[in-house]
Amino acid sequence: MDCLFCKIIQEEIPAAIIYEDEKVIAFNDINPQAPFHALVIPRQHIRTLNDITEPDRELVGHMIMVAAKLAEQQGFAGDGYRTVLNCNEHGGQTVFHIHLHVLGGKAMGWPPYQAKLKTL
Numbered sequence: 001m002d003c004l005f006c007k008i009i010q011e012e013i014p015a016a017i018i019y020e021d022e023k024v025i026a027f028n029d030i031n032p033q034a035p036f037h038a039l040v041i042p043r044q045h046i047r048t049l050n051d052i053t054e055p056d057r058e059l060v061g062h063m064i065m066v067a068a069k070l071a072e073q074q075g076f077a078g079d080g081y082r083t084v085l086n087c088n089e090h091g092g093q094t095v096f097h098i099h100l101h102v103l104g105g106k107a108m109g110w111p112p113y114q115a116k117l118k119t120l
C-alpha cells in the first residue's frame with residue numbers, strides 16, 4: 001500500500017520514533033509547528049476519522065492516552081498542549097493514515113478560523 005505512515009511503521013522510511021507499543025507509534029513531525037510536535041498513529045491503516053468504526057473505539061482512545069502520556073513525559077502536561085486530528089480537505093489533512101498531532105512547549109492561538117464579521 002502506498003501510504004507514507006505505513007512505510008514509517010514498516011521502517012521503510014526513517015522517523016524519530018519517541019514511543020511505540022503493540023497498537024500505536026509516535027514520532028516527531030518533520031515540520032514542527034511548536035517546540036514539541038509529535039504524531040501518534042495506529043499501526044493499523046485507517047484512512048481518515050470518517051473511516052473509524054466501532055471496533056476501533058479502544059484504539060482511538062489509546063491514541064489519546066498516549067498523547068497525554070507524551071505531554072506528561074515532556075513536562076508540559078500542567079501548562080497545557082494541543083491535540084489535533086485533521087480530517088479531509090477542510091480539516092487540512094495531507095497524509096491519509098490517521099494521526100493525532102501533539103503540540104506543546106509554547107502557548108498556542110485559537111481559533112484556527114474566524115468568520116468574517118459584518119461591518120456596519
Ligand code: 5GP
Pocket residue numbers: 004015016027028029030031032039085086092093094095096
Ligand atoms: P496533516 O496535515 O495530515 O494533519 O498532518 C500531516 C503531518 O505529517 C504534517 O504535520 C507533516 O509535517 C507530517 N509529515 C509529512 N511527511 C512526513 C514524514 O515523512 N515524516 C514525518 N516525521 N512527518 C511527516
Ligand code: ZN
Pocket residue numbers: 003004005006007044045046096097
Ligand atoms: Zn497507512
